[in-house]
Amino acid sequence: MYKLSLSLVTIAVLALAGCHGDDEVQPNAAAPTIASGMFKDSSVSGLTFESGGERGITGADGSFTYEVGNFITFSVGGVILGAGIGAAIMTPVDLITHGSSDSPQVKNIVRFLTMLDSTPPLSDGIQISSAVQAVANSWNPIDFTSIDLDADLASIISDVASVDARTPELLNTEDAKAHLTSTLLCLNSGAFVGTFSGGDQGIIGFYVSSGTDTTYGDYAFTNKTSGINDVYGIAYSTNTNRYARISGDNIKYGTRFIPIGHNDIRRFISGAPDFSDIDGDLVTTAELESTYTGNFTTPNSTSGDWIKRIPFPATSGVFSGARIGGAPDALYRFSAQYFTAADTNHTQDAGLFTFDIDSLGNVSGLVYSIVNNTQESLAGNAVDLGSNGLQITAASGTTITGTIDLSEGKITGGVWDDGLNNGLFNGSGCRLN
Known part of the structure; x- marks a missing residue:
């Protein structure tokens, strides 16, 4: 009898425990954050992508969705291209560990993708x-x-030849690299604004050329087409109320300057030559007042370290910045830096222009004054290869004119005038989509 009662009690306790377990609310895992991005080797549509629970086909602009912090894999049917941590912009470089535009594996992926294009030219x-x-x-x-x-x-x-009724072209490795490089040059180019701090502090702006410049430099323009992402800019000290002009001209200054690397690191080195002869030694072009070493951690952000050697003792610190303007779905992207004419003291207005151009020639963008730390909108129109075909007006009334060549990605003979100050500028751009 005792054993029977104990058994009944045990069963009852277990039953109650089971009921309690059924009613207990278990915490749910946090839902993943979903973001959107674009795959670029120029825009690539028709790729299969998978990132956690996200799966689909890239859109006409290369668009996809991904789980933030998770890997995303790209494929075409049974052919897996590779995988990488999801990001707003991804290219074949991001699908290979420590990939670069020189990696044989990356170049072969580009060869494969370009062969699949059903609507030449590749620029489209x-x-x-x-x-x-x-x-x-x-x-x-x-x-x-x-x-x-x-x-x-x-x-x-x-x-491919059978189902597309065409003769597919398989690029050689060097042509594949050239195609990818043109994509990376355009993705990296634009205007970036941020701050620097440490031994000095202030506002910093970077102009990243698209590699199509033919006339740019420091004070005297140098004629060259770079084919690389030189990093130029302006660092305005709020301590001294003076700006330094940052150069990325590695032809003029040699290996001390390094353009943005077309790899997973995207490192660059630029510098501010001692144009104003701060140390009074009558040398104004051979010395570097300061050096900026950084990485473009994404195509839309940068950070790094700076050191100022002149005047002695040296000071140093850090900087960071983010892209301004530059819509990812723009047809064309152009940018430039501007300075007030004859401003030898480096105290007058200086800053950055950045704007997009649509298929109808409509212009929209931003002007950012690094000296005044202000931003305003730009609007206007662009006529390809027309004399003064670039006609833009800022919200404050500043006029910006110049000759623009869309296919070559150049702005020449640029003039800006705000009614009080004015100056000349040249810029670069590219077809983004």
Whole structure:
């Protein structure tokens, strides 16, 4: 009898425990944050992407969604291109560990993608047709480290030719690198504004050229086309109320200056030459007043360290900045830095222009005065190759004119005038989408 009663009690206790367990509210894992991005080797549409629970096909502009902090994988049917931590802008470089535009694996991915483009030219973006997406489900994986990609892709190229009714072109490795480089140059270019602090403090602005400049430099313009992302800028000290002009001209100043690397680090080194002869030694071009070493941690942000050697003793600190303007879906992106004419003391207005141009030639953008730490909108129009074809007006009434070449990505003969100050400028740009 005692044993029976104990058994009944035990069963009752277990039953109650079970009921309590069913009613207990278990904490839910935090829902992942979803963000959107774009895949660029020019814009690539028709790629399959997967990031956690996010999955789909990239849109006409290369758009995709991803779980923040999670990996995202890109593929075409059975061919996996690679994976990387999701970001607002991703390129073939981001799919390979320590990738760069020189990596054989990266160049082979570019060769594969450009071969799939159903709507040449490549400048209009890479579009993978629905027919190719369908037949790609039967494709086997590709080893992008292969030294004989032509042979490895033979059957795939045959499939593409059949379903797209065209003759696919497989670029050589150097042409593939050139194509990717043009994409990276455009993605990196633009205007960035932030602050610097440490032994001095103030506002800093960077102008990143698109690599298409033909006339730029420090005081005397130098004629060259760089093909690299030189980093220029303005550092305005709120302690001295004076700005320093930052140069990235590695032709004039040699290996002391490094343009943005087309890799996962995106490091650069630029400097402020001692133009104002602060140390009084009558040398104004060979010395560096200060050096700025940093990384573009994303195409939209930068940070790093600075050191000022002149005047002695040296001071140092850190800087950071973020892109201003520059819509990711713009057709064309242009930017420039401006200075007040004959401002030898470096105290008058100086800053950055950045603007987008749509297919109708409408211009919208921003002007940022680094000296005054103010921003205002720009609007106007651009006529390709027209004399003074660039006509822009700022919200305050400042006029900005110049000759613009959309295909070459150049602004020449630029003039700005706010009614009180004025000056000349040249700029660069590119087709982004």
